[in-house]
Amino acid sequence: MNDFHQITVIGLGLMGGSMAMALKERIPCKVVGYDTHPETCRLARETALVDQVAENMAAAVAQADLVILATPVGSYTTLFEAMAPVLKPGTMVTDLGSVKVPAMTAATEYLLPETVFVGGHPLAGSEKGGLPAATPTLFENAYYFLTPDEKTPETAINRLKTLVSTLGAFPVTLEAGRHDEILANTSHLPHMMASLLAAIVGEKADESMTAFTGSGFRDTTRIAAGSPALWEEIFHLNRRQLLVCLEDLEKKVQAVARALKQEDRKWMQDFLEKGKVFRDQLPAAGKDYLPAWYELYVDIKDEPGALATITGVLAKAGVNIREIEILHAREGEKGAVRLAFLSAEAEQQAMKALSGEGCSFARSKGEKQDAHHQSSH
């Protein structure tokens, strides 16, 4: 149960705006917001994003039971220093920042001992920034890291876990250093690779190349459109871990180049095979943390209304879809929709309902089941 009477969100951009919306929808408490950008404050007031947009940081946090920082991590030291004398004793502070060791260090250094800081980081976001890009569903079905340390009271961790679960996310507790190591590999390096790919084509200043960027290039570079200021800061703050990743990358690039030069096609085939195997099993990755998923891959023709047919059939059958994802869809061609359910029962119900409509689908175990096969059971 939520026991925060007032939650204050500092920074009302993509992440803070989404957090404020989600809190307003799901948590019965007063939500106060603060941002240094006047246009963001104006929009927040105009759209009634929060119950109150504070005039200054001190006013925003003075009565808060929980403060959530949703600003760039580089701003934390100044913010912590300014809020430390204003916070009520026992107030909890958390954040949404992408790098956790510097956040934990700044909190220890600048917040008073009676303030409880627990680092947080939802593994959800977008390349688009600012309040206009915010959405209340951003945290649904997302992993949400919490990085307490050995001094963090268990009750504080549990209060945040409850809040995170109420937002529809999956709380995962991790040591801050381990978090930064993992995210260097799975988020920060990919962002750098996307920017590298964008640079390779962009710097050629060749119009044909820009024109002929297909979905492969677009898929692999989407995140390069993220805020340069935000990402430069993330790279800088996690540079130690990122440099380890880059050393690994350098070795791998050299190995690939060597195989090409030596025409070692077997090596290349094996390398590509390993990548495919890893990528193919990704939806199941993280199952140590997530409750078991029951997944169906439904074949669809990529045409208007195809998705609505599936969701309509399942809604009629009263089946709750936990996650939905469109895969490999290209205009006018066949694609697939990945549906995830939380129980085997829901998956069974979905299979029954879909086969009744003549849909073909595969289960995540890989066994192909078509409408005929299903309806004969």
Ligand SMILES: NC(=O)c1ccc[n+]([C@@H]2O[C@H](COP(=O)([O-])OP(=O)(O)OC[C@H]3O[C@@H](n4cnc5c(N)ncnc54)[C@H](O)[C@@H]3O)[C@@H](O)[C@H]2O)c1
């Ligand atoms: N963008 C993502 O996909 C993503 C995902 C997870 C976590 N994060 C983290 O969330 C945080 C916010 O990122 P975002 O994408 O929402 O950025 P954003 O630019 O959309 O929003 C940041 C907001 O903070 C405000 N701000 C900046 N300094 C401030 C200060 N000192 N006081 C008050 N307001 C201030 C800005 O005016 C802006 O409105 C970052 O720490 C980032 O690492 C981002």
Ligand SMILES: O=C(O)C(=O)C[C@]1(C(=O)O)C=C[C@@H](O)C=C1
């Ligand atoms: O999907 C995206 O656009 C993101 O960049 C989200 C993403 C990521 O998955 O790497 C990026 C940075 C955040 O710290 C968390 C999530």
